[in-house]
Amino acid sequence: MESHGVANQKTAHVYNTAADLFDHPANTFWNRFGHSTIERIGLRQGDQVLDVCSGTGASALPAARMVGSDGRVVAVDLAEKLLTRAADKAQADGLENLEFRVHDMLALGYPDGYFDAVVCVFGIFFVPDMAAAVKELWRQVRPGGRLAITTWGPDLFEPANTSLWQAIRQQRPELYKDFNPWDRISTPKGLLDMLAEAGLTEVHISAETATHALSEPEDWWTLAMGSGYRGTLDQLNSEQLQKVKQANLDQLVSQSVTEISANVIYAVADKPVV
Incomplete structure (x- = not known):
């Protein structure tokens, strides 16, 4: 298992690079599931x-x-370019109650019980020791407050995901992955087991079967270039990248793919009042 510091550096680099396409209209799932997470925790x-x-x-x-x-x-x-975009949105919406910190989420330094709610959407799986990360987030939730962890469910972005990795394997076999970090917690049981390891046993789990529409196959490529896939795709030279793109999109066209799976698991834990 790689160190937390190395994982941080890789994640920051990938998402800073992907920032230019992160908010593209083809990638509306970020806002969709982020908003849905907040709706589930009853903020006041x-x-x-x-x-x-x-x-x-x-x-x-x-x-x-x-x-x-x-x-x-x-x-x-960790990705400064993403937070800059968030700050611009907040300013455009007239929101003055946000503070933006480019920082390691496990070294923020807030006291125990400082927050009414702590939220992590599509991010906990980037930490090598997820249970330790959850413990640190849980520590900062006040008694009576809530922790929300949202992660991907099974079959993420299929069938486009498998097609992409097959195309990558044809060009650069050493880059092929048959395992993604979120696979460790992509079932309710897997997520519950990890949270139990962190000491959370009273957790409400909701698994949502969802899809993400593609108006055209090119939308999938925009998604791939504006997400975590970017870390692998940037290791291809221009010729290899073009071949991967063509093979991937040709496959989607031949299968008449107009939507991909985007299953999500929400976990909400209420901290007992001592």
Whole structure:
């Protein structure tokens, strides 16, 4: 298992590189599932919220709207370019109750029980020791507060995902992956087991079967270049990249693919009042 510091560096680089396409209209799933996560935790006016792995604000911005001017949202991400986009959105929406921190979510330094809610959408799986990360986030939730962890369910972005990796394997076999970090927690049991390892046993789990529409096959390529796949795709030279793209999109066309799976698992844990 690679170190937390190395994992941080890789994640920051990939998502800073992908920032130019992160908010493309083809990638609406970030906002869709970020907003859905916030809807599940019952935020109130005046709440203090920590949102880690914030990206461009898919969960932080709706949280800021819900907690109002008396509340506050701290949005944290390793990728400075993503947070810059989030800050621009907040300014455009007139939201002044957000603080943006380019920082390691496990070294923020807040006291125990500092936040009414802590949120992590599509990010906990980037940490090599997920249970340790959850413990650190849980520590910062006040008694009576909530922790929300959202992750991908099974068969993410299929059938486009498998087609992409097959095309990559044809060009660069050593880059092929048959395992993604979120696979460790892509079932309710897997997620519950990890949370139990972190000491959370009273957890509400909701598995949502969802799809993401593609208006054209090119939308899939935009998604791939504006997400975590970018770390692998950037290791291809221009000729290899073009061949991977062509093979991948030709496969989608031949299968008449107009949507891909985007299954999600939401976990919400209420911290007992001692």
